[in-house]
Each structure stands twice: as structure tokens, then as C-alpha cells.
Amino acid sequence: MRKLQIGPGKAYFPGWDNVDIFSNVRADLYASALALPYEPETFDLLYSSHVLEHINRNMTVAALSHWHSLLRKGGVLRLAVPSFSAVVEYYNKEKDLVPLLGLLFGGQRFILDSHCCVFDEMFLTKLLKQVGFTEIRKWDWRKTEHAQFDDYSQAYLPHMDKEEGLLMSLNMEAVK
Numbered sequence: 001m002r003k004l005q006i007g008p009g010k011a012y013f014p015g016w017d018n019v020d021i022f023s024n025v026r027a028d029l030y031a032s033a034l035a036l037p038y039e040p041e042t043f044d045l046l047y048s049s050h051v052l053e054h055i056n057r058n059m060t061v062a063a064l065s066h067w068h069s070l071l072r073k074g075g076v077l078r079l080a081v082p083s084f085s086a087v088v089e090y091y092n093k094e095k096d097l098v099p100l101l102g103l104l105f106g107g108q109r110f111i112l113d114s115h116c117c118v119f120d121e122m123f124l125t126k127l128l129k130q131v132g133f134t135e136i137r138k139w140d141w142r143k144t145e146h147a148q149f150d151d152y153s154q155a156y157l158p159h160m161d162k163e164e165g166l167l168m169s170l171n172m173e174a175v176k
Contacts, residue, residue, distance in 0.1 A: 001044045004070065006033050007051035011151040017043075021112070034063055041072045049080040050152035050169070054106065057117035065131045071176040077128070078139060080153035083170035084118040090157055090166055099157055103168055124172055133174035141171060 005011075008018040012026040019036060020027040031037055033051055046067050055063045067077055082103040091100060106115040125136050141153045156165030 002042060003045040003047070004036075004038070004043045006036070006046065006048040006067070009049075009151065011049070011146075011149040013047075013146055013149060016047075034059060034066060036066065036070060038070055040069045041075075043070050044072055044075045045078065046071055046075070047078045047146065050082065050155075052079060053081050053115040053117050053119065054112060055116060060117055061127060061130060064127055064133075068131050068133060068176055073176060075176045076173050077133060077176070078144075078171075078173040079124070080141075080151070080169045080171045081119045081124065082115070082152075082155075083168055084120045085170070086166055086168045087118075090168070099159075103155075119170055121170060121172065124170065128172070128174045133176060135175040137173060139171050139173045141169075 003013070003016040005013050005016045005018045007020055008027055009020070009025055012018050017029065018027045019029045019031055019033075021030065021032055023030050029037070033048070033055065048067070052060065052063065064077075071077060087100050087103055091097065104115065104118070107113045121138070128136050141147055153169050153171050154162065155168045156162055157168055158165050
């Protein structure tokens, strides 16, 4: 089984192909998520945690289509993106915008560290169907082979409160 992680950041997965655009993080290959240099139908699992929101919203379908092409028939695309629904829920309860700014706009420490789109379950499902994915469902980070890697799929508010906090990541997967 061949697995690809797009944008590992600090969460390099041993045994996977890890691709990042930034050369200051550990990766096996440095390339844009929009132009990954692999043959079609190379991977059984493609994972991307908190990368899709950094792609211009007018390029989201192109990115998902490209990722779809890299999967073998029956392969799984596993995504994690900031959950707009969770942002709204948290704000409506706490009336505190400050902890939500990074989820909405990115860290903005450099040009590519900005968010260009927001997602909720209905919108992301629509996009995944549009490019040909089926069997679209949420996934639980605790039940994955990469659960031991603390990436943004495990983002909670209050920060790191994985027992009582609100999960701020929309974790969805789909089958090709």
C-alpha cells in the first residue's frame, strides 16, 4: 500500500511519501500541492491536513481533481481542514474571536501562510462529489494509522483539550 502525505509540516510520517512546498520542513520531495510529480493512480491513500484552505478558492477544484487522479481505483483521500461550522459554534458560545483568527485566516507569518477558503461538511462534500469521489464521510483521528502524530486534524479549543474541548478540524475522507 503506497501512501502520500501532502504538507507534513512538523508531522513527517515514516513509510509514507511526504511532500511539502517548504524546504525548511522534513519531506521526501518538495513540490506544489497543485503539481505533484507522480504518475496517475500511484497511491492507495492520500492525506492532507490543513493544506487545502491555503489554496486559492478558485483552484480548490483543480487541486482536488489532481489529487483524485493520483489515487488508484478504490483509493482514499483523507482531508482535514479548519471547520467553519466549529468556528461559528465556538464564537456563538464564547463570543471571543481571537482564538479563531488562525483558523479563519492562517498564521500570516509569510505569504503562503494565509487561508483562502473556508469549508463546512456540505460544501466540502459538494466539491469532492464534483471531482468524482464517492463514499464521503467524516473520519476520527483516533482511529487512523497516523493518530500518534499530533497534526491539525487534532486541533481543539481550548487548545489541546482533546477530552472536553471542541474539535476545530473538519476531518473528511472520500473514495475514488
